[in-house]
Amino acid sequence: MPDRVSVYVRVAPRDESRRHRAICKVINTDSILLSSNPKRQTTFIRSSFENKEEKIFKFDKCFDEGFGKINSQSEFYKGSINHFVKDALNGYNCCILAYGQTGSGKTYTMMGESKNDTRGVIPRFCEDLFHEIESIKIKDSSDLSQRSEYKVVCSIFEIYNEQIIDLLEMNEVQSCSKYRVRENRDRSMYIENITEIEVSNIDQMIKCVKMGFRNRTTRSTNMNVNSSRSHAIVSITIKRTDIDLNTNSSIISDSICRFVDLAGSERSTATQNCHNDRLKEGNSINKSLSTLRRVLTSLKKREELKYNSNSNSSAHNIVVPFRESLLTWILKDNLGGNSKTCIIACISPTNFEESASTLRYADIAQTIKTNSIINTYSNTTLLDNLQKQLRIMEIEVNKLQKDQNSSLELQYILNNLKLENKFLEKNFINRANLSSEMRKLLIDSEIKKFQLMKVILAIEIKLKDPKKIDAKLIGRLEQLKLNDAKLYNNFVLNKDKFEATVDIYK
Numbered sequence: 001m002p003d004r005v006s007v008y009v010r011v012a013p014r015d016e017s018r019r020h021r022a023i024c025k026v027i028n029t030d031s032i033l034l035s036s037n038p039k040r041q042t043t044f045i046r047s048s049f050e051n052k053e054e055k056i057f058k059f060d061k062c063f064d065e066g067f068g069k070i071n072s073q074s075e076f077y078k079g080s081i082n083h084f085v086k087d088a089l090n091g092y093n094c095c096i097l098a099y100g101q102t103g104s105g106k107t108y109t110m111m112g113e114s115k116n117d118t119r120g121v122i123p124r125f126c127e128d129l130f131h132e133i134e135s136i137k138i139k140d141s142s143d144l145s146q147r148s149e150y151k152v153v154c155s156i157f158e159i160y161n162e163q164i165i166d167l168l169e170m171n172e173v174q175s176c177s178k179y180r181v182r183e184n185r186d187r188s189m190y191i192e193n194i195t196e197i198e199v200s201n202i203d204q205m206i207k208c209v210k211m212g213f214r215n216r217t218t219r220s221t222n223m224n225v226n227s228s229r230s231h232a233i234v235s236i237t238i239k240r241t242d243i244d245l246n247t248n249s250s251i252i253s254d255s256i257c258r259f260v261d262l263a264g265s266e267r268s269t270a271t272q273n274c275h276n277d278r279l280k281e282g283n284s285i286n287k288s289l290s291t292l293r294r295v296l297t298s299l300k301k302r303e304e305l306k307y308n309s310n311s312n313s314s315a316h317n318i319v320v321p322f323r324e325s326l327l328t329w330i331l332k333d334n335l336g337g338n339s340k341t342c343i344i345a346c347i348s349p350t351n352f353e354e355s356a357s358t359l360r361y362a363d364i365a366q367t368i369k370t371n372s373i374i375n376t377y378s379n380t381t382l383l384d385n386l387q388k389q390l391r392i393m394e395i396e397v398n399k400l401q402k403d404q405n406s407s408l409e410l411q412y413i414l415n416n417l418k419l420e421n422k423f424l425e426k427n428f429i430n431r432a433n434l435s436s437e438m439r440k441l442l443i444d445s446e447i448k449k450f451q452l453m454k455v456i457l458a459i460e461i462k463l464k465d466p467k468k469i470d471a472k473l474i475g476r477l478e479q480l481k482l483n484d485a486k487l488y489n490n491f492v493l494n495k496d497k498f499e500a501t502v503d504i505y506k
């Protein structure tokens with residue numbers, strides 16, 4: 001079912017945002033007037049400098065009125081994200097991205113603080129997820145015909161300088177190169193070798209998420225990295241199996257929920273990036289965020305073409321640069337693919353340009369369509385797929401056996417050739433006793449022996465790896481056959497077998 005990327009706007013409190021930006025040494029602050037109107041779902045932004053324009057954006061929901069009321073974490077969660085719990089349990093992939101400049105409240109919104117009422121979207125989602133699972137289990141317990149089983153797996157990583165850092169890996173010294181982004185058969189993305197922890201209740205889940213974010217802070221301190229310079233991704237995989245106890249058949253649904261706390265979106269010129277490492281950091285953040293913006297722009301263009309020209313072919317000519325950064329490659333399916341996606345546009349009332357830029361990109365994002373489907377299959381489909389795979393493997397095994405047979409046939413031919421060679425050698429040694437006519441014959445056979453040795457040598461080499469047998473060798477054997485059919489027939493006692501072997505490799 002086509003969905004649209006939804007956008008929720010959140011405004012950080014003026015003082016907090018300014019204090020955080022001061023700590024992060026962000027310069028170029030600007031004084032702006034910014035307010036959201038939750039009734040109309042609009043956000044108004046205007047620089048207090050007279051020459052800057054006024055802008056009004058309309059989104060799915062606008063929270064926090066800027067100068068007025070600040071929405072609590074609970075109000076924000078209930079008004080935006082909590083419906084994703086049911087979606088995820090029903091088998092839909094979901095993705096929640098927090099986008100905005102440094103100090104605009106991305107981490108506060110996603111993770112929140114340790115105080116109970118200030119916890120963010122991720123811990124609240126995890127709590128709701130297990131509450132929902134528990135309530136389904138209680139409902140099931142009175143139903144004798146059905147039972148549901150759940151498996152929840154969590155992985156947490158960050159992308160820093162275009163490398164993946166596993167935040168659940170106990171060993172602090174990590175080889176980043178072992179983490180590879182791979183594509184599943186259904187074209188969804190996964191990270192090879194990433195630590196995955198199975199959790200079975202709220203406590204385990206929250207501990208896992210907290211450990212990931214604690215590692216993010218510890219590692220960033222050890223590496224002298226500000227956490228806002230990396231993108232943190234929490235990935236929760238949910239597998240639900242509904243078993244019909246009467247028929248013993250089951251329906252399985254799989255979904256992945258990704259929570260992405262993006263690095264600060266300000267341009268590197270806006271921060272005091274003079275140090276080499278900082279410059280590298282800045283460049284890679286710029287690269288991934290600018291790729292993200294280009295991906296959003298290309299997807300929007302694609303949508304417009306589809307809508308205006310009513311032709312899919314011109315829309316498909318638009319190349320979306322997913323592969324140009326790790327971030328967009330991992331999120332490929334979430335941006336315009338099989339996912340229910342939302343962007344939380346975090347803005348801070350201290351910088352006109354950056355806030356306007358965040359709102360502009362959120363505006364582009366909300367035009368993008370996704371195609372979320374319930375990722376479900378029955379155990380009979382699973383069986384069908386496994387049987388299909390089995391058949392493919394059987395064909396492979398047969399082929400391999402055939403190769404092995406061919407190699408046995410070649411071995412047989414080789415032995416015959418060796419025998420013939422011995423015969424020729426014997427004649428060669430006794431040639432002094434031969435008549436001139438016989439000698440001529442032997443010179444011929446000497447040439448043939450030489451040819452034969454070459455063929456034997458080639459076959460011996462190829463026997464080590466029969467697959468590598470090439471047209472040249474077959475050509476040589478064929479030539480031998482043409483030059484002297486009698487000799488050839490002597491070499492090969494079982495002619496048919498030999499030809500069959502040659503045919504296989506033709």
Ligand SMILES: Nc1ncnc2c1ncn2[C@@H]1O[C@H](COP(=O)(O)OP(=O)(O)OP(=O)(O)O)[C@@H](O)[C@H]1O
Nearest residue numbers: 012013016017020102103104105106107108228264
């Ligand atoms: N809605 C809010 N209510 C209360 N405090 C907030 C809110 N938004 C942000 N803050 C406070 O503002 C400060 C900066 O927020 P936060 O660290 O979440 O910003 P950020 O966008 O993640 O920055 P960075 O990109 O540097 O990681 C924090 O002290 C946080 O507690």
